[in-house]
Amino acid sequence: MKLHKLRAEMAARGIPALVVSGDSNRYYMSGFTGSSGVLVITQSDAVLITDFRYTEQAAQQAHGFRVVMHAGRIPESVSAVAQELGIKRLGLESEHLTYAEFESYSRALSGVAEVVPVKGAVEAIRMIKDPQEIEIIAEACRITDMAFDHILGYIRPGLTEKQVATELKVFMLRHDMTPSFDFIVASGERGSMPHGVASDKVIEPGDLVTLDFGGFYRRYSSDITRTVVMGRATDEQRRIYDLVLKAQAAGVEAATAGMRGNEVDAVARGIISEAGHGAHFGHGLGHSIGLEVHESPRFSPTDSTVIQAGMVLSVEPGVYVPGWGGVRIEDLVVITEGKARVMYSSTKELIQL
Ligand SMILES: [Mn+2]
Structure with a gap:
């Protein structure tokens, strides 16, 4: 099914053959969990090129792929496969190759096949998650x-x-997950830094504490943010918390198939701006998530992608006031034809500890 979709995407782009070299893309397309190797995919063939360490594992995992072992240089094996299959035009994932790797491919394929850059072909399919x-x-x-x-x-x-x-x-580690990013624990004034990675600061009574964390489970990531207060919230803390919560709920409400990413962003942003805090919300409303923590499309002023059923995105508005602190609340939602489904059951009421 994934191969079928990628082949349709390649045909639409006029790419007869594609080398898939991005780690997440390679796993997504083949099921192969090794850390090295590339796929060569055409309308009729699917080849996985990897090294001696992985050939047995690859044969077990990558159903529908012919496994080819390379002897040190992947581009030369790709060239051999291209010659064998008569490939004259070959796409390379320009976002997943170093310049040095590109040079190696250019050399190895010189006189064999024309090399063309391809962006986001597999990612376009990864946007829609299957059940x-x-x-x-x-x-x-x-x-x-x-x-x-x-x-x-x-x-x-x-x-x-x-x-x-x-x-x-x-x-998380005890529950079969591995942390998927540097956790943010931002207390008191540090809460005004949207990416205030946990520091040696001691948490004090009265602090708002923003907790933003997530982990990989069977290679897919979660991502959640909640903000709690250490003790009784002040009026100001509660006012800002309620504002962010209102914007977050409106964002979830707006996140339906057919809306554009920037339109969903605008709904939540409008609420924060009307309250006079527009300048304190300087990041996008949300991002897609899957094999990587940050995927496309996004809920952002600059992303007009139409949101479709099966996408999984975060909705995470925040208000960050320098010298005071901040509040962010983040859920993941699955887009459906109706209302988006929130994937967490953790409360979003202000927790006073
Ligand atoms: Mn997030």
Whole structure:
């Protein structure tokens, strides 16, 4: 099915053959979990070129692919396959090759096939998750909910942000997940940094604490943000929290098939701007997620991609006030023909610890 879709995408772009070299793309198209190798895909053939360490594993995992072992230089094996299959025009994934690799391909294919850059062909298919992928992400989110529940019983004034991040990581590792990015634990004034990675700062009574974390489960990532307060919220803390929550709920409500990414962004952004905090929300509303934490399309002022059923995106508005702190609330949602389905069950009411 994935091969079928990629072949249609290649035909539409006039690319008779494609070398798939991006790690996530290689896994997505073939099921091969090794860390090295490329796919050569044409309308009639599918070849996986990898090295001695992986040939047996590749044959077991990559159904529908012929496995070719290379003896050190992938571009030369690609050239041999191109000659064997009579490929005269070959796409390379320009976003997943170094310049040096490109030079090697150019040399190896000189006189054999014309090399053309290809952007986002496999990624275009990865945008729509199939039911099995959505099931895996849902399980990742379920474990992530458990991690949030666990951390609520752990976090307290006197701990450093790093201690909280470590506790979250250990919980995930114990539950078959691996952290998929540097966790953000941003307390007090540090909350005004949208990407305030956990530091040695000690969490203090009265701090708002933004927790943004996620992990890979069966290669697919979760991503969640909640902001809690250490003690009773001040009026100002509650006012900003409620504003972000209102924008987040409106974003989820707007995230339906047929809307454009920038239109969904505008709905949530409008609410924050009307309250006078437009300048304090300087990032996009959300991003797609899957094999990578940040995928396309996005809910962003600059992305006009039409949102389709089967996409999985984050909805994560925030308000960041320098010298004061910040609030962000993030869910993942599955786009459907009707209302988007939120993938977490963790509460979004303000938690006062
Ligand atoms: Mn996110």
